Amino acid sequence: MTAAQSTAAAASPAPNAQPYDVLVVGGGINGAGIARDLAGRGWKVLLAERDDFASHTSSSSTKLIHGGLRYLEYYEFSLVRKALQEREVLLKSAPHIMWPLRFVMPHDPAMRPAWMIRAGLFLYDHLARREVLPGSTSVNLRSSPVGKPLKLSYTRGFVYSDGWVNDARLVLLNALDAQEKGAELLTRSAVTAVQREADAWVATIATPEGERVVRARALVNAAGPWAESFLRGIARPARGEALATKSLRLVKGSHIVVKRCFEHDHAYIFQNPDKRIIFAIPYEDDYTLIGTTDVELPQEALAGLSKAQINEQEIAYLCEQASRYFAKPVTRADVVWSYAGVRPLLDDASGDPSAVTRDYLLESNTLGAPLLSVWGGKITTFRKLAEDAADLVGGMLGDKRQAWTEKAYLPGGDLREWIGAPKRPDTDFERLVTAVRQRHIWLPEALARRLCRAYGSRIGRVLGGASNLAELGQEVAPGLYEIELRYLQREEWARGAEDVLWRRSKLGLHYSEAQRRAVADWFQAHPAAGM
Known part of the structure; x- marks a missing residue:
């Protein structure tokens, strides 16, 4: 460390804080999408989500990828066109x-x-x-x-x-892709304080393993319904200026x-x-x-x-x-x-x-370390919102890197290893089901279809080396085997029955109370590492 670096570290209120390029606050569709885009451009990204991914708005939509036909009555032609352009981009990606x-x-x-x-x-x-x-x-x-x-x-x-x-799995796929491209993602980890400095944000995060302090060159506020209250109550400016300018x-x-x-x-x-x-x-x-x-x-x-x-x-x-x-x-x-x-x-x-408009606004603030706040938005335009946000963050950091997500698959969406060249998203999925059943003839048809719907081409990662039904482990609830629960726990941040039954899937809708309880009991008997 040089003398100048030693002096700077001594002056910092958090000299040992782990450094990142960007801290993203919020694990809904906008936060996960932005983390994915930034990580794919090579930025060192940390995302912190207070609860589970898609715990709130992003798992509670009408679950449509749509242009918004009714918005034409309000003359929202730009929003509708942007959403219509995104429909087929998204359908092809997953x-x-x-x-x-x-x-x-x-x-x-x-x-x-x-x-x-x-x-x-x-x-x-x-x-x-x-x-x-x-x-x-x-x-x-x-x-x-x-x-x-x-x-x-x-x-x-x-x-x-x-x-x-x-919708909830769309958030999960963005989070998985962000992680596979180098981002670090924390669930059940609330940002409890964040202080702006001239060239960095110092954030305190309450994780299940204990308190962490990190430094990030830029902060993205993607807290959804809490975006305004986050700026007014948790984020602290370097001087006296107000961080929240929108409502x-x-x-x-x-x-x-x-x-x-x-x-x-x-x-x-x-x-x-x-x-x-x-x-x-x-x-x-x-x-x-x-x-x-x-x-x-x-x-x-x-x-x-x-x-x-x-x-x-x-x-x-x-x-x-x-x-x-x-x-x-x-x-x-x-x-x-x-x-x-x-x-x-x-x-x-x-x-x-x-x-009220369903369009989004991305607000940049450079009165100190860069801040980007996400206001509004809809699930159909999340990818474009994330691309625009990553462009703005790169610009504020002085290095506007190339966009990449428009032609990219989301995890599980690239079916070529199973079906060869893609043709149409709807018929490609049916070809996947056929291919999976041919390779795993022992899989019951309903289970094969559900697993294909949930995991796409990643179904092999769920099944592992299983060659018969018995090798899937205990059937914890009808059609839900231990091998899948371990996959969800290991790779998709699942920590309890609600995560699995109501967000990673909607199996809870099909199960009795006793069957839902059996899944909860399994998680209690098999806590994730570090829990």
Whole structure:
């Protein structure tokens, strides 16, 4: 160490703090995506997440990769075009967790005139190039199978394309890719204090193993609903300037899950008298997912909030609106599960929460060590948001490195070792299932398909060298074997039953309370190393 370095270390409040280029705060889709992009550009990255990956907003979406058809009514053409461009980029990057989905919009003349819908769908079809997704068309609901579950009063409708995503696994795949490209990722590790210096941020992180102090040349605030409160309460400026210059509007979106309302593979988009829309989507084979609501929350509601909860008024609203269309009414008794998430929307002074922009803003602050704050955003545009963020961080650090994610696969998404050259994301997945069953003829069909959906081309890492069902170990719950639990614990940061049953998968929806308890008991008997 030179004399100058010794002097600088002695003057630092944390001379032994571990150095990084970038500290990312938040393990939702934006934080994980940014960490992945930065690590792929060669930056030394540390991500700290207070809970588990995708514990909050990023596992509580409507699970759509979509342009946002309804945003056209608010003249959000730039946002819609950006999202439409991203649909097929994402579908190609991970065909095991994302796939095309056709949507049926029954026409209700009392809502919007047919010409307006046709004009909107024309724009939706042509604002961005499509290679995989078919365009929109009209449909006779009385003669089509998609009209069978609907009331007889709905005679015509429209069909268009978007995509479906397993949102929590999308976050996990970004985290895995970030780690494989050199990033360090900490879960259950809250950033409790962060102090800005002229050329670095000094952060204190409460990890399960104890307190850590780190130094980072730049800080990325991707704390989602907590982004504003993080700047106002935890991050400390070098001088007296305010770090938070924007405000968030917190809007709770809730969903219900009911037994399957229809047999076909299309989803529905329903227009409501309040000018909002809800979706009814095939879910987990046996169910229908219905959502979402828009309920504004005050900032103070975040204090002590461990998990957003749906309320009875929201359940009643979703049941009522779905029942306006389905011939068989949806009732409170039909609800088998529900979830809610808090969307952090950039405050644009809109009166109606449904009208608040879903676009994102990346705010740079260089009054000292670089700070980048992420305001707003939606899951469909996370990759572009991360790319833009990495460009800005590189610029602030004086080294704007090359973007790389647009043509890259997410972990498990490159199926070539199993199926050869890719053709279409949807048919490629079916080819993967066939190839896996040919190589592992002992795997039950339902289990093979579920494992392909969850892990894609990484399925071999889950199965290890197993050559028969017995070598998968104990069947802890139906279709869930010890070998998979050990993989999730070893490679996907799973630390308990909830991580596995409700985020790494949705097996909890299919299991009884006793079966869910068996998974919890397994984790209690087999704690992860260091726990």
